Amino acid sequence: MKSNPVVLITGASRGIGAATAIYFARHGYDVCINYKTNQHSAEKIAEQARGFGVKAEIVQADVSDETQVLTLFTKVDELFGKLDVLINNAGILKPQMPLLEMGASRINEVLTTNVTSAFLCAREAIKRMPSGGSIVNVSSAAAKTGSPNEYIDYAASKGAMDTLTIGLAKEVAKLGIRVNSVRPGLIYTDMHRDGGEVNRVERLKDKLPLGRGGQPEEVAAAIYFLASEQASFTTGSFVDVAGGL
Ligand code: NAD
Numbered sequence: 001m002k003s004n005p006v007v008l009i010t011g012a013s014r015g016i017g018a019a020t021a022i023y024f025a026r027h028g029y030d031v032c033i034n035y036k037t038n039q040h041s042a043e044k045i046a047e048q049a050r051g052f053g054v055k056a057e058i059v060q061a062d063v064s065d066e067t068q069v070l071t072l073f074t075k076v077d078e079l080f081g082k083l084d085v086l087i088n089n090a091g092i093l094k095p096q097m098p099l100l101e102m103g104a105s106r107i108n109e110v111l112t113t114n115v116t117s118a119f120l121c122a123r124e125a126i127k128r129m130p131s132g133g134s135i136v137n138v139s140s141a142a143a144k145t146g147s148p149n150e151y152i153d154y155a156a157s158k159g160a161m162d163t164l165t166i167g168l169a170k171e172v173a174k175l176g177i178r179v180n181s182v183r184p185g186l187i188y189t190d191m192h193r194d195g196g197e198v199n200r201v202e203r204l205k206d207k208l209p210l211g212r213g214g215q216p217e218e219v220a221a222a223i224y225f226l227a228s229e230q231a232s233f234t235t236g237s238f239v240d241v242a243g244g245l
Contacts, residue, residue, distance in 0.1 A: 002244040004054055006080045007227070008032040008072075009092030010063045010121060013042035015189035016138060016223075020087055021214035023224050025049035025056060028117025032076050033058045034090070055080070063117035064109075073124040085227045086125035088118040088161075089138040095196030096150035107153050114157035118164060121180070132176025134227045137165050138219070141185030141242040151195065158183075162238065169236030178235040180226040209244025215227050 007024045011017045013035035021031045022045065031049050035042035035058060042058040049056035057079045061072035076083055090228045092112045094106055122135055138164035142151060162181055169179040181243055186208060192200040201213035 003082075004028055004030045005084040006030045006032065006076075006082055006127070007085040007087065008034065008076055008083055008121075009089055010034045010117065011036065011089040012087075013038040013045060013058075014188060015191060016184065016216045016219045017087070017089040018045045020089065020220040020223050021045050021049055021056070023217065023220035024085075024202060024227075025052040026053045027224065027228075028052075028054060029085070030055040030080060031057075032080060034061055034063065034072060036060070036062050036090070064112040066120055067152070069117070069120040071129065071162055072121075077128070079184065083125055083128040084133050086121055086135045087138065087223060087227070088121055088135065090114075090117055091138065091140075091157075092190070093151060093154050093191050093195035095194075098149050099152050102153060110153040111157050111160070113150055114154065115160045115164065118161055122164070122168060126172055126175065126177060129175065129177050133178075135168070135179045136223050136226045137161050137179070137181045138223070139165070139183045139238070141180040141183050141240065143183060143245045145245075154195075165238070166236050173235060178226075178231070180231070180234060180236070181238045182219060182222045182226065183238055183240045183242060184214060184219045185240070185245040187216055187241075189216060205243075208242070214241060214242065214243055 007029045012033040013019045046056040059075045061068040139161045140158040142155035147155035165181040186201045205213045222241045
């Protein structure tokens with residue numbers, strides 16, 4: 001019997017990552033749900049995924065830390081025995097601040113969490129994709145807007161991620177591995193609370209051409225498309241899921 005394809009999603013205990021785990025499970029993928037701190041919430045997402053008849057496991061790891069990334073992928077080997085798709089989703093947004101007030105520790109935390117993690121996880125995933133595979137990076141519309149006066153560190157981290165997508169797509173194309181990005185904008189998740197403004201999406205939604213904020217499931221659908229065979233001739237590309245922003 002043919003085994004299910006396997007997807008690893010980083011930072012998948014809530015928000016876009018959690019919705020993506022459920023989306024892949026619904027489409028017959030075995031899912032590895034990485035989380036940093038919220039084990040209870042990760043386990044609930046895994047239970048939901050199992051409801052679709054697939055295997056779902058949770059693995060704790062801070063993906064900004066190289067040693068923990070190595071442990072995460074060793075666990076993927078033990079639990080699943082292979083890897084077909086990696087979703088680099090984990091990310092953080094710190095409270096609004098102009099550059100003149102930003103210290104190196106905040107900037108480094110944002111860059112290592114949002115970009116270094118994607119480099120490290122991609123490197124480990126590629127080693128486990130001898131017959132090809134797919135990587136989707138969760139970037140942001142902020143990579144294009146720059147988020148001046150509030151989240152310039154976050155925006156720059158996503159800009160770097162976009163360049164990683166372009167370069168890595170070319171680097172691993174000969175291995176049959178595709179690398180693409182989604183660029184969400186103003187999605188209803190708890191990230192905005194962490195970023196210092198619980199109601200950010202509500203405040204700004206009327207400015208979007210579609211006149212509303214997005215749901216995590218709408219981002220998950222684009223991630224799934226890019227990862228799937230439906231996008232077999234697409235690599236080094238970007239899909240904006242941002243209501244026209
Ligand atoms: P979220 O805060 O709900 O999810 C982020 C997840 O990443 C959390 O579960 C968090 O615990 C996890 N995480 C953070 N640091 C980690 C680490 N070091 N190791 C492992 N996990 C870690 O927010 P979200 O909106 O679901 O964000 C998912 C992705 O989407 C992020 O990369 C974010 O930048 C991106 N994004 C979100 C929006 C939006 O409007 N919500 C817009 C553009 C891009």
